[in-house]
Amino acid sequence: MSHAECVYEAPTGHAIAAPTGVVHLIEDDVSLRTALQRLLVSEGFVVATYATAGDYLLPAATKDPGCLLLDLHLPGCSGLELQEALHDHPDYEHPIVFLSGAADIATSVRAMRAGACEFLTKPVDSEVLLAAVRTAVGRDVAQRAWRAGQQQARAGLASLGRREKLVLQGITDGRRHKQLAAELGVSERTIKLDRARIMSRLGVRTLPALLRTVMIAQSGVPR
Template sequence: MAVVHLINSDEHTRCATGSLLAAAGYKVHTYAVAGDYLVMEPDNEVGCLLLSLHLPGVNGLKFQAALRRYPAYERPIIFLTANADVASTVQAMQAGARDFLTEPVDGETLLAAVRAAVEHDQRRRANQALCDFVRSSIAALSERERKVLDGIAQGRLNKQLAVELGVSERTIKADRSQVMHRLGVRSLAEMVKLLIEARCDRGGFS
């Protein structure tokens, strides 16, 4: 079950919005101030933040910026506020907010925004898990195997790699086979696709 963390100083909004989200099947945690969200232990559940622009103490925009220092607490953010201006909207969206809703907002619009944010979080987590797997697999390779992987990612042929690394083509093929085994793929195309999907193909592996 996805979790929506609702941060809003208005009790009526917290109750009404929380009830709407709960009825739609979400687990809801509510907070009157931004700091309360950081007090609880971070969870590893898929979800999003439904954040008010105007909060006592640290406002929504400053809180959004501060969350970058606490990766365990980061979630896709939807701003929900009664008083918005163009500058705040632009700043929030440029900083990575998924949506910016102005109250009053109808239930379907709100739920659609939450659904999109949750789906984004699911994709982000899946990609992170994939990248973690790829990086741990690469870490288990020998130095030459990592160089072979780096060369393959750059489109080099076995013959070219053999010359560059001072080994035979047979050795390069054996290294490539070991790399593919570690990554759990059966073809060169599969391996390249995996590296691209995991976004772990930038900057080399050596």
């Protein structure tokens, strides 16, 4: 299948509520690809299908959350090779559910260590497959929400003035207003005003929320 023949299908009718996200199905076996697509669409998923890893990387990356339902053995670039290549193409990254025609413990371990959500062996039970896809899509939705919150937190921290950053560091270190005032050569009232401005700029109202915001800004995206 060429890029021009890539199939993108959404569910029809109104009986099934569509999960949030797109399933990118990469499978070279036409009959299996069609069967999987029909199964996923019948459950309300939006599905984009590709015959090779290259077909997946040719069009512009989508902004929607989703997952990859990825065959391990593909013509040209294998599923594992695509998984590795995606680290250099973050716009195309989504949680991966692997499909393999044979149980291969070493390969499945390698895939899982590299961040795959699930490694399933064909023929796969439909309910097991659907559960894995739902989990993977849900993970992508959660990760994207985390990234959005992290960007907002980092922007808030970057907007702080020099003394405000020192005050925030002191707060996160557990120092009291009196200690900070003495260290910075200002009054306790000034420290309290700085703290109020910090919390306002970060959009928080409580100390736990403030500490969590700092933690989010400084951490990586959870897997």
